[in-house]
Amino acid sequence: MLGLPEGVRGCLFDMDGVLTRTATVHADAWKSMFDEFLHKWAGRTGAPFVPFDAAADYDRYVDGKKRADGARSFLRSRGIELPEGTPDDPPDAMTVQGLSNRKNQLVQAVIERDGVQVFPGSVRYVDEVRRAGLRTAVVSSSANTAQVLEAAGIAGRFEARVDGVVARERRLAGKPAPDMYLAAAEALKLEPGQAAVFEDALAGVAAGRAGRFGFVVGVDRVGQADELRDNGADIVVTDLAELLEDA
Ligand SMILES: O=P(O)(O)OC[C@H]1O[C@@H](O)[C@H](O)[C@@H](O)[C@@H]1O
16 A cells, blocks of 8 residues: 555655755755856856756756765766865855855755745655554755754654764765665664665665665656666656555
């Protein structure tokens, strides 16, 4: 009735774009930060200004990854190498950490101003999962996870949380490495084969495949079903409630 294979005893949910409507908040913040930076860079180097594509560049280089990993990965795609800097760099510093801080300022301002919306089908699904006695965890690269779950009013539905803050503290490699998902399975006392991963990002389904999890559900919010399958999803749905209807 949950649309999962026999033997799955726990569900590991990505947050942005799976549980909460915050993937677009991130994509917009990345675009606004990178476009401002790319303008300056074009002025400085004489190279043409090619804006950040909030769909293609976001999905390929940034989505699902830890903040600084996303910044580095996009800059590399443009052949731009910046000094790393330090986490307390000011938001106008031309460093990986400075750009990441600028992006975070923009995200936090929007969350504070607009609050956070959930996907109702996802909340219904999580409630059914809990009713069926399966364990639940959130596995998000975002260092804002605790704040977003609180703002969305769904924090209490998850027994474990492995997020960007935990990954930093425990030095866990970010998605597409499976480490954050493996840490969540361990926190729930499950073998990877007993856990299902729910992801909307290419880096996230790749992490599910790399960790040999029992099932990887790709959640397609932007029309990238084939890419989700190619990167590791066992099935693709557009809303988690579809898994309940399949019963
Ligand atoms: O900047 P934060 O809140 O720590 O989030 C890091 C990343 O978290 C992921 O969940 C998002 O898919 C990315 O877009 C985001 O950049």
